[in-house]
Amino acid sequence: MDFLKRLKQTGMPIREIRRYSQLRAQGNTTIDERLNLLKVQEERLQQQAQQTQDYLDFIHHKMAVYQQMKTAESSDNAH
Numbered sequence: 001m002d003f004l005k006r007l008k009q010t011g012m013p014i015r016e017i018r019r020y021s022q023l024r025a026q027g028n029t030t031i032d033e034r035l036n037l038l039k040v041q042e043e044r045l046q047q048q049a050q051q052t053q054d055y056l057d058f059i060h061h062k063m064a065v066y067q068q069m070k071t072a073e074s075s076d077n078a079h
Helices: 002-009 014-026 028-078
Strands: none
Touching: 002 014, 014 028
16 A cells, blocks of 8 residues: 555556556566556656756756856956
8 A cells, every 4th residue: 555655656647556556456467567557657757857857957057147147246346
């Protein structure tokens, strides 16, 4: 049950969690199918992580630009 809760926390769709649960109840002959479900979710999470990293990169770039502007403004005011 804890594992199924974890799958939900990863954002796995409910229908896929249900499918995973059904496969698990069928025993070890369904391991390949369960692995496939986990691989699909892993890909989703990796895409989300990349998107989050892209957002962070954008924010870091803007912060660097603003820091440069502040530095330039400070040196202009010093003269």
